[in-house]
Amino acid sequence: xxxxxxxxxxxxxxxxxxLITGVGxxxxxxxxxxxxxxxxxxxxxxxFFVFTPALMVSNLSETITFQGLMxxxxxxxxxxxxxxxxxxxxxxxxxxxxxxxxxHGLVIGCCSAGNLGNLLLIIVxxxxxxxNSPFGDSSTCSTNGEVYxxxxxxxxxxxxxxxxxxxxxxxxxxxxxxPSETFSExxxxxxxxxxxxxxxxxxxxxxxxPLNGSGGEVKAKxxxxxxxxxxxxxxxxxxxxxxxxxxxxxxxxxxxxxVPPIRKLLIGDSAPLRVxxxxxxxxxxxxxxxxxxxxxxxxxxxxxxxxxxxxLTVGVMAVRYIALPLFGIVVVKAxxxxxxxxxxxxxxxxxxxxxxxxxxxxxxTITQLFGASECECSVIMLWSYVAASxxxxxxxxxxxxxxx
Numbered sequence: 001x002x003x004x005x006x007x008x009x010x011x012x013x014x015x016x017x018x019l020i021t022g023v024g025x026x027x028x029x030x031x032x033x034x035x036x037x038x039x040x041x042x043x044x045x046x047x048f049f050v051f052t053p054a055l056m057v058s059n060l061s062e063t064i065t066f067q068g069l070m071x072x073x074x075x076x077x078x079x080x081x082x083x084x085x086x087x088x089x090x091x092x093x094x095x096x097x098x099x100x101x102x103x104h105g106l107v108i109g110c111c112s113a114g115n116l117g118n119l120l121l122i123i124v125x126x127x128x129x130x131x132n133s134p135f136g137d138s139s140t141c142s143t144n145g146e147v148y149x150x151x152x153x154x155x156x157x158x159x160x161x162x163x164x165x166x167x168x169x170x171x172x173x174x175x176x177x178x179p180s181e182t183f184s185e186x187x188x189x190x191x192x193x194x195x196x197x198x199x200x201x202x203x204x205x206x207x208x209x210p211l212n213g214s215g216g217e218v219k220a221k222x223x224x225x226x227x228x229x230x231x232x233x234x235x236x237x238x239x240x241x242x243x244x245x246x247x248x249x250x251x252x253x254x255x256x257x258x259v260p261p262i263r264k265l266l267i268g269d270s271a272p273l274r275v276x277x278x279x280x281x282x283x284x285x286x287x288x289x290x291x292x293x294x295x296x297x298x299x300x301x302x303x304x305x306x307x308x309x310x311x312l313t314v315g316v317m318a319v320r321y322i323a324l325p326l327f328g329i330v331v332v333k334a335x336x337x338x339x340x341x342x343x344x345x346x347x348x349x350x351x352x353x354x355x356x357x358x359x360x361x362x363x364x365t366i367t368q369l370f371g372a373s374e375c376e377c378s379v380i381m382l383w384s385y386v387a388a389s390x391x392x393x394x395x396x397x398x399x400x401x402x403x404x
Contacts, residue, residue, distance in 0.1 A: 013122040014358070014389040017292055021382065024296020035297035044368040047290045052362075053249030055117075055284030056154060060253025061277055062267055063150040069258060072148070074340050076155045078331065078351050079116065083159050085327050086112030086319065087167075093315045105171030106373045107312065109164045109366065110380055111319045114357035116156030117288075120149035123396070124350065134404040135346045148350045154250045160362050161244035168363075172370040288361065295364040299378035308376045313383050320358060320384065321391035328355025329402065345403040352402070356395040358388040 027035040035043070090111035094104050127133055128141035135141040256262050256277070265273045332351045335341045341348060359381060367377045 011389045011393065012126070013119050014385055014392065016122075017361075017385050018382075020289055020292040021296035021299065021385070024293035025299050026296075027293070028297035028300045035293065040294055040297050040368060043290055044294055044365055047287060047294070047365055048369060049245050051283055051287040051290060052157070052246040052365075053252075054280040055287045056157060056246055056249030057253040057256070058277055058281035058284045059121075059150045060154050060250065061256035061263070062281075063147045064154075064254060064257035065263075066258040068147055069151070069254070072151055072347075074335060075148070075151055075351065077340075078335070079152065079155045079159060079354060081331055082114060082324065082328075082355055083112045083163060086114075086324060089319045089323055090316075093312070093319060097309065097312045097315055099312055102171060103308070103312075103373055103376060105168035106363070106367065106377055106380070107316060109168050109363045110316050110359040110377075110384070111324075113156070113160050113164045113360040113363060114320070114324075114354060115360050116354060116357065117149070117153030117360075119357055119392075120152055120350065120353070121146070123353075123392075124149050124346075127396075128346075134400050135349070141346055144344075144346055145350070148347060152350065152354060154253065156360065157246045157362070158250055160360055160366075161246050164360075164363070165244065165366055168366050169370060172367075172372040291361040291365055294368055295361065295378050295381050298364065298368065298374040299382055308379050313380055316359075316380055317384055317387050317391075321356065321387060321395075325352070325356040325391075325395050328352045329399075331355075348403045349399050352399045353392075353396065356392060356399075358384045358392075 024035060026032065028040075087108050090108040093099070093111065094107050099107055124145035125142045128135055128138050128145055133141065135145075256266055265271055266277050268274065271277075329352060332341060332348055335351075336343075336348065341351065361381075364374070364377050364381060367374045
């Protein structure tokens with residue numbers, strides 16, 4: 001595949017994202033006012049609770065099987081490494097640039113979470129359809145590529161809505177406190193204990209055991225103490241942070257895909273309940289456009305006033321488009337050397353490409369949910385996706401050369 005053709009393939013999905021972002025920006029201006037603050041909040045909730053879970057269910061149930069899931073076991077590990085390495089580099093970045101504390105969560109999210117879903121679903125089939133593609137037969141390549149991209153999207157969603165969501169919520173709650181926040185709400189906003197909540201080490205909260213009691217009494221008191229600790233911890237943990245709607249959608253999609261009796265009922269032209277997955281697919285198609293419109297609408301405020309410095313924006317792009325892609329080559333080649341990754345060139349290509357993607361659009365959804373750093377997020381997203389058209393082209397060409 002020539003460089004010009006490769007450039008067009010990599011440019012198209014990014015250009016679509018930028019155009020829809022522009023539409024969202026246009027709809028948010030005061031003269032039109034269709035995507036004002038209230039409208040963005042409502043649309044964001046629909047994306048969070050309806051569209052994203054439907055996308056996960058429809059894509060996974062149709063493409064993932066039990067055999068395929070066992071074969072691709074290294075992909076979740078590889079994606080986890082992208083989050084760990086990205087978070088480490090982000091922490092270094094915020095220290096170097098002296099980023100305000102309330103933006104730390106945003107920077108960590110943008111550096112660790114890549115767009116593991118829709119970009120791969122667009123780029124991989126486009127690469128496979130090229131006549132001189134290095135990945136062999138186009139139909140086989142497209143089928144395998146859709147499976148790889150769907151699993152990548154699902155695993156990425158789990159990590160985003162558990163790890164990144166938690167990190168961004170912790171930093172958002174440090175800068176935004178509700179006036180009506182009660183004691184119990186304060187103790188459940190984070191998975192980590194805070195100074196506002198009673199500590200397990202508080203002497204007043206401990207149960208003293210008798211020194212001369214019988215063994216049975218001591219064991220009973222210890223058991224009661226353990227039960228009380230478990231209850232206290234359960235009250236402090238906000239389970240909604242662990243079981244986001246998209247995570248539930250991933251679980252449902254995997255169950256449908258890997259359990260043969262359920263798959264026969266829901267998947268296929270002759271499936272009696274295929275209307276359910278068809279409806280989910282129809283809803284899921286609205287996810288990416290809606291997310292992008294929200295990012296564009298938030299950009300209006302960011303263009304007027306933003307706390308994101310030029311150095312920070314360049315730093316985020318350096319992490320995503322220089323440092324992480326280099327780490328990707330090392331990780332995938334090491335995994336291949338140790339026998340963790342087979343000789344499938346398309347699989348290796350996608351594993352490397354997961355390190356070179358722009359920030360996930362879900363980051364904008366999370367900032368909108370918390371009502372913090374929306375405009376800063378939109379500014380970083382805008383310049384990241386502008387740069388992605390060039391960086392993804394270069395890295396895609398280089399990765400193809402490596403695996404071919």
